[in-house]
């Protein structure tokens with residue numbers, strides 16, 4: 109018979125647990141202000157639910173620099189003697205959580221029963237004076253240093269509600285500096301619907317006016333925009349807001365809020381997304397950037413999203429299904445907002461394109477609607493400067509040209525000579541954006557430097573065999589394939605274009621490459637270059653439309669030979685790039701040119 113397992117109750121080291129919860133739960137002890145204001149808020153909400161004679165809710169935060177205390181006073185439900193033990197002094201339990209579990213919502217915020225512990229992080233002692241609406245003739249004084257033990261003593265009954273007094277430890281004295289405190293409350297509690305006053309109820313509430321999306325007053329569009337801008341400026345630390353775009357419930361999501369576009373230039377890969385998320389009026393995260401699309405590096409915002417679930421520390425939200433729905437909603441609102449901007453506010457739209465052109469190239473590739481919106485408006489970098497694709501198309505004779513990424517090849521020089529813009533493929537998103545645009549228009553994109561690209565740029569023409577033979581006799585050179593062709597401008601008789609793949613093969617086969625590249629990579633690369641069998645190092649495209657070439661073909665043998673040498677030499681000089689393996693050397697080109705000139709000029713008398 110196997111021995112019976114013993115069932116043992118797990119022990120809790122309360123002191124250790126309290127220390128971990130109090131000291132390691134939050135990334136900054138400043139959140140204590142949020143936690144205690146939230147308790148005051150929930151207590152007022154509870155009273156509104158349970159006490160038919162509840163007065164208007166009031167929350168007052170009083171810093172006392174001389175005494176080194178911070179008090180949070182509410183006229184909420186208060187606590188009975190028994191509730192102090194059951195809820196306030198029991199870690200992990202709270203009346204608020206119970207109310208929410210019983211179905212009461214009404215904007216209650218607390219749920220975990222641990223927030224009060226944050227008070228011990230910043231205080232040497234915490235005093236709480238309370239009178240419950242259930243026992244208005246009783247008053248209780250709870251007191252604890254550190255939270256592990258506490259005392260409760262009767263106290264003179266006062267107005268129903270609670271006053272929490274934090275005796276701040278030396279390090280946290282700045283919390284009782286009124287401006288510091290107001291700034292903290294502004295940050296954490298500015299969306300809380302109940303008015304919060306600092307120092308005196310006579311002073312204006314710190315959380316007024318309400319956020320623009322909760323404005324009930326009808327404003328002119330201009331006034332509304334200026335209210336939204338002012339609100340955005342309070343949250344955006346780094347950039348001026350260029351314009352604002354509202355987030356409204358829809359597309360399955362229930363969040364409300366405001367997005368804004370930064371008025372500072374971005375590169376394609378800059379990620380300056382920032383999004384503050386409020387749940388039930390309390391700031392939960394100042395950087396929930398994942399709720400914004402990845403391409404929105406130039407967007408900031410504030411979101412009020414009660415469907416999101418805060419983590420226990422309330423410094424972030426859970427990545428759950430509601431999170432995905434909210435992200436989708438935000439994306440839709442952003443795209444709708446951008447479309448509206450394009451339609452209704454030309455000046456701002458142009459400014460947006462100017463500021464974030466590169467980032468928008470990437471954005472357009474991520475969303476079809478954005479692509480449609482931006483296709484003709486964004487600029488791509490080309491050899492003729494930054495141009496929109498319709499402008500590139502107009503100047504390119506019905507097709508688009510793109511570089512290989514490394515600039516300066518002879519094909520590119522040819523395009524420059526023709527004034528044809530070549531899209532710089534090496535720049536962020538330029539090539540995929542151009543391809544997508546061309547695909548939509550059913551246009552080809554010729555990528556210079558590839559075999560297909562060059563075949564289209566220099567179409568091969570069939571010549572009489574005799575003519576072809578003549579050209580060969582004049583221009584043939586080892587490793588250079590001759591291609592009779594027809595291209596513009598006619599003033600250009602020939603172009604020497606290296607074969608990039610053959611170049612790669614030569615480079616990999618060079619001894620120097622072996623030393624730089626790892627063995628495994630080299631053998632993989634060799635596997636590929638083995639397929640580039642005995643390809644010519646370069647192609648010499650001969651322009652049969654060029655008058656020079658026609659004259660050359662008709663010239664007497666010896667003169668034609670000299671002229672051809674001269675032309676080949678010049679052509680080599682024009683196309684020469686030092687790193688190119690197998691290309692005729694500059695020295696031999698120069699030699700050829702001088703020999704040809706000598707032969708062409710009449711001998712001196």
Ligand SMILES: Nc1ncnc2c1ncn2[C@@H]1O[C@H](COP(=O)(O)OP(=O)(O)OP(=O)(O)O)[C@@H](O)[C@H]1O
Pocket residue numbers: 143147148150151182184185186187195196197201202203204205217218219220221222223224225270
């Ligand atoms: N100002 C207050 N007035 C009345 N009751 C309070 C007050 N502060 C705290 N309590 C009681 O103490 C309980 C525990 O508070 P605590 O802040 O630890 O957690 P919570 O607010 O319930 O949940 P959470 O940890 O999610 O904030 C509350 O649920 C409430 O019953």
